[in-house]
Amino acid sequence: MAIRNVVQVGDDVLRKKCFEVEKFDEKLGALLDDLRDTVKKEEGAGLAAPQVGVLRRVVVVDVTEGFYEMVNPVIVEAKGEQRGYEGCLSVRGRRGVVTRPNYVKVEYSDRKGKRKKLVARGFFARAVCHELDHLDGILYTDRAERVESVKD
DSSP states (O other), X not given: OXXXXXXXXXXXXXXXXXXXXXXXXXXXXXHHHHHHHHHHHXXXXXXXXXXXXXXXXXXXXXXXXXXXXXXXXEEEEEEOOEEEEEEETTEEEEEEEEEEOSEEEEEEEOTTSOEEEEEEETHHHHHHHHHHHHTTTOOHHXXXXXXXXXXX
């Protein structure tokens, strides 16, 4: 387990589409452990594999509802709408207003390859959508109606 360097906007890896995970092995487990440790250190709500330079469809989300590891996640249903500020560990010092679904249903695999489903609402849904966008090379700034600097 290690804290990984979070890739910053401008690095091409953030704009690439990720590959499906086919092997559910120790290497995947180590990546998930590293993502967990890194998102906790950075005090983020989530982290996707490309944010640490790995082009695999793997994300972690750490919100009030709990800590989730998702491998090959797919949104199978989305409803409603919410509008609010988002930031990103890969876009430091900025935030933007983004419209997202207020409800999403996601199918994914856990670290052992077992298929699972989850329903997310509110901020949890926002965090899931944000992280899954990273898997397709999309940043919140692409969806934002405006982006502004944040003062520390």
